[in-house]
Amino acid sequence: MDLQAVKQRFGIIGNHPALNRAINIAVQVAPTDLSVLITGPSGAGKEIFPQIIHHFSARKHGPYIAVNCGAIPEGTIDSELFGHEKGSFTGAHESRKGYFEVANGGTIFLDEVAELPLATQVRLLRVLETGEFLKVGSSKVQKTNVRVVAATNVDIPTAIQNGKFREDLFYRLNTVPISVPALKERKEDIYLLFRKFASDFAEKYRMPAISLDEEAIHVLENYHWPGNVRQLKNITEQISIIEKKRVIDAETLKMYLPNYSENKLPVLFSRNDTESASSFASEREILYKILFDMKADMNDLKKLVYGLIQTGRIEDFNLDHQSAFNRLYKSESEDIEPQIETVKTVTSKPRAAEHIEDTHEVVEESLSLQEKEKELIVKALNKHNGKRKLAAEELGISERTLYRKIKEYDLD
Secondary structure, rough: OHHHHHHHOOOOOOOHHHHHHHHHHHHHHHOOOEEEEOOOOOOOOHHHHHHHHHOOOOOOOEEEEEEHHHOOOOOOOOOHHOOOOOOOOOOOHHHHHHOHHHHOEEEEEEOOOOHHOOOHHHHHHHHHHEEEEEOOOOOOOOOOOOOEEEOOOHHHHHHHHOOOOOHHHHHHOOOOOEEEEOOHHHHHHHHHHHHHHHHHHHHHOOOOOOOOOOHHHHHHOOOOOOOHHHHHHHHHHHHHHOOOOOOEEEHHHHOOOOOOOOOOOOOOOOHHHHHHHHHHHHHHHHHHHHHHHHHHHHHHHHHHHHHHHHHHHHOOOHHHHHHHHHHHHHHHHHHHHHHHHHHHHHHOOOHHHHHHHHHHHHOOOOOOOOHHHHHHHHHHHHHOOOOOHHHHHHOOEEEEHHHHHHHHOOOO
């Protein structure tokens, strides 16, 4: 079956090479019984690939079960996957078959497999190795013939280093890896997907389909789409229902795109802080800008004082300059106070020209981003009387990130 026919059958839109390769691998591996691990960001459409694998396999007439491992409580996950015997735990009033028993002869898709508890990972490894499992509360070994396809949006090697995922299970699941690209990597596919979703919602709600003007298309294609295809679909549906006009311009579209910015400056990224990665860039940009502005203000102030002393017009240091000086002094952190003190001494006690060099004494400034970040958070909270939502908006970060920073710096 050719690639285009597969896309049409499963409703896949796009022609990006990485997407085409993922589909080809899924079709080629389908006739085998090899385990497959699908990786990619949340909302990228990973759930389509297990369906492709099952459909083109010899198991296509057998059961297909999709399990979201992250949605099942840790206390019941073993029972859900492997079943339990009557009386094995409180509330077990009768025996129950697990997904691996029900899916015998078919395919089971374990979505968000990295969320499995370590004890459950051991049980899963045994199923993959020998096809054997034990029900909860039973000592009788049971057999199952199941094709396992797993998916995750977590960086598994990092999870292994942190002791949250078994390395042997990773290599057993990752027999054939399939990587699904993020939507921002498929720039040429974004507008195609938008038009498909717009057409679907027009038919669903019995209204004319929305379209975009040229500038709006540019905005659409340059947005970073943190929620991937799922986010694009939701936004298309929102616009279809809410907007009365059917041709959407760029300004209207931006109203539906959270944190839209065409600024693509490279920023540092910490692998150990994936949760705050989306807000990392904005925080760092704010801090760098403040630091450079502070340095520029200090240089301007030094030049002003030096010029007044050189010309003997120190008495002309009028109220406006003095006011600006005072504001600068009060707003700066303790890290640059030594430089300001040096300038203040010169303005109050002018000396001969040969002593002017003292004003250029180099005092090392502390460029600690952590201290500046802490100071800005305190100022924002004080300004808004402790209202964290307003403080977060002032800082240009999410309220969730602000809560984490407050806890991190013990600012309660």
